[in-house]
Amino acid sequence: MTLNIIFVILYFIFAPLLGGLFAGLDRVVSARMQGRVGPPVFQPFYDVFKLLGKQNFTVNRFHSYYLVCYLLFAVLNGAQLYLACLFNADDILFVIFTLTLADIFLVMAAYSAGSPYSFIGAERELFQMLVAEPLLLITAFGFYMATKSFDVVKIYSADHMLFLSLPGIFIGFVFVLTIKFRKSPFDLATSHHAHQELVKGLTTEFSGPTLALFEIAHWFEVVMLLGIVFLFFASSPLLGLIITVLTYFATILIDNTYARFKLHLTFEVAWIATLILGGGNLMVLYFLKLVNG
Amino acid sequence: MAFFKKSPWIIHYDGSSCNGCDIEVLACLTPLYDVERFGVVNTGNPKHADIFLITGAVNSQNVDVIKNIYSQIPEPKAVIAIGICAVSGNIFRDCYNIIGGIDKVIPVDVYVPGCAARPEAIIDGVVQALGVLEKKYSDLKSGKLNENKQALV
Numbered sequence: 001m002t003l004n005i006i007f008v009i010l011y012f013i014f015a016p017l018l019g020g021l022f023a024g025l026d027r028v029v030s031a032r033m034q035g036r037v038g039p040p041v042f043q044p045f046y047d048v049f050k051l052l053g054k055q056n057f058t059v060n061r062f063h064s065y066y067l068v069c070y071l072l073f074a075v076l077n078g079a080q081l082y083l084a085c086l087f088n089a090d091d092i093l094f095v096i097f098t099l100t101l102a103d104i105f106l107v108m109a110a111y112s113a114g115s116p117y118s119f120i121g122a123e124r125e126l127f128q129m130l131v132a133e134p135l136l137l138i139t140a141f142g143f144y145m146a147t148k149s150f151d152v153v154k155i156y157s158a159d160h161m162l163f164l165s166l167p168g169i170f171i172g173f174v175f176v177l178t179i180k181f182r183k184s185p186f187d188l189a190t191s192h193h194a195h196q197e198l199v200k201g202l203t204t205e206f207s208g209p210t211l212a213l214f215e216i217a218h219w220f221e222v223v224m225l226l227g228i229v230f231l232f233f234a235s236s237p238l239l240g241l242i243i244t245v246l247t248y249f250a251t252i253l254i255d256n257t258y259a260r261f262k263l264h265l266t267f268e269v270a271w272i273a274t275l276i277l278g279g280g281n282l283m284v285l286y287f288l289k290l291v292n293g
Numbered sequence: 294m295a296f297f298k299k300s301p302w303i304i305h306y307d308g309s310s311c312n313g314c315d316i317e318v319l320a321c322l323t324p325l326y327d328v329e330r331f332g333v334v335n336t337g338n339p340k341h342a343d344i345f346l347i348t349g350a351v352n353s354q355n356v357d358v359i360k361n362i363y364s365q366i367p368e369p370k371a372v373i374a375i376g377i378c379a380v381s382g383n384i385f386r387d388c389y390n391i392i393g394g395i396d397k398v399i400p401v402d403v404y405v406p407g408c409a410a411r412p413e414a415i416i417d418g419v420v421q422a423l424g425v426l427e428k429k430y431s432d433l434k435s436g437k438l439n440e441n442k443q444a445l446v
Contacts, residue, residue: 027329031327031329034324035324036324036327036329036330037327037330038327038329038330039329039330039331039332040332043299043300043332046296046299046300046332047300047302047332049296050296050297050299050300050343053296053297053430054343054367054368054369055367055368055369055433056367057340057365057367200336200337200338200341203341204338204340205340206340206341207340207341207367208367211340211341
C-alpha cells in the first residue's frame with residue numbers, strides 16, 4: 001500500500017517535471033538548429049508560473065471547466081499507463097480512449113469561445129484526432145497480437161521485444177506522434193511557434209491561468225505518448241529510454257525541416273501510412289500466426 | 294514573483310510606421326540578437342501577451358484597433374512605444390489624419406525613441422518594461438491596481 005502511494009507521488013512529481021523539461025529541450029534544440037542560442041531549459045516552467053500569475057480572461061462560464069476536465073483526463077491518461085500496476089488489469093485501449101476524451105474536452109473549450117480563430121482551430125483539432133485515431137487503435141491491437149493481452153502490465157513485462165514483431169506499427173506510431181504533439185508539418189490546429197495564419201488557433205482564447213492549464217495538460221500528454229514509445233522496447237529498458245529520446249529528437253528535427261501540410265495532404269499521408277504500416281504489420285502477424293498454427 | 298522577468302511575451306502592432314522600426318523589432322528575433330534567450334516570445338495574440346510593442350503614430354483609422362488590442366491583454370501588462378513616431382508623432386504630427394504619439398490613446402510605460410530604433414534600444418526598452426510588469430503585479434496583489442473588467446472601446 002505504501003509502495004503504491006509512493007508510486008502515485010512519484011508520478012505526480014515526475015510526469016509534469018519531465019514533460020516541462022522535454023518542452024524546454026525542444027525549444028533549446030530548435031533554437032540551436034536555427035543558429036540561435038535559445039532560452040534556458042527551464043523556460044516552460046517560468047512561462048507556466050508567469051501565466052498562473054496573470055489575470056484570467058474567460059469568455060464564458062464553461063471555458064475554464066472544459067480545460068480543467070482536459071487536464072484531469074490528461075493526468076488520468078498518464079496514470080493509466082504509468083500506474084498500471086495499481087489498477088486491476090488496466091487496458092491499453094482505455095489509455096487510448098482517455099487520450100481521445102481529454103482532447104475532446106480541449107476541442108469543446110475552443111468551440112465554446114466565439115472567436116473564429118479558436119473555432120477553426122477546434123475544427124482542425126477534431127480533424128487531426130480523426131487522422132491519428134486509427135493508428136493509435138491499431139497500436140493497441142498490435143500489442144494484443146504480440147502479447148495476447150491488452151493489459152498494460154503484461155505488455156510491459158512481455159518476454160520479447162515488441163518492436164521486433166511490430167516494426168511497421170512503431171514507425172506509424174512515431175508518424176502519428178508528430179500529429180499528437182501538434183508539431184510541424186501537422187501543426188494545423190495550433191502551433192508552438194509565433195504566428196500562423198490562425199493566430200494561435202485552438203488556444204487563441206485561452207489566457208493566463210487557463211493557458212497554463214493547457215500547457216501542463218500537454219506535458220502530461222507528451223509524457224504519456226512517449227511512454228507508449230517506450231512500451232515497444234520495454235524488454236530492454238536502457239535501449240527503450242535511448243529510443244524514446246531519439247524519437248523525441250526526430251519529431252523536433254521534422255518540426256524544424258518541414259513546412260505545414262494542408263488538411264487533405266495530412267489526411268492522405270497519415271491514412272496511407274496507417275493502412276500500409278499499421279494494417280500491413282497486423283496482416284503479417286496474422287499470417288504468421290496461421291502458418292505457425 | 295520573479296517569473297514576469299523571465300518570460301515576457303510580446304505582441305507587436307504596426308500603427309502607421311514606415312516599416313523601419315518593424316524590421317528592427319523583427320531583427321531582435323533573428324540569430325544575431327535572439328531575444329528568446331531571455332524568454333521573449335513574439336505571440337501575435339493579445340490574450341497571451343504581457344508587453345505591447347507599437348511602432349508608428351496613431352491615426353484615426355487605427356485608434357480603435359490599438360484600444361482593442363490593449364484591452365485584450367490581461368493584467369499585468371506594459372506598453373512600449375518604439376520609434377520617434379510612436380513617441381510623439383514626429384514629422385507626421387501635423388498631418389490631418391495623425392492623432393499623435395501612442396500616449397494620446399493608451400497609457401505608455403516605456404518610450405524608445407529613434408528613427409529607426411536600433412535593436413539594442415528595443416531590447417533595452419523591453420528590459421525596462423519588465424520592471425513595470427513586476428511593479429504592476431505587486432500593485433495588483435495589494436489591490437492598488439484594478440483588473441481591467443471591460444474593453445476601452
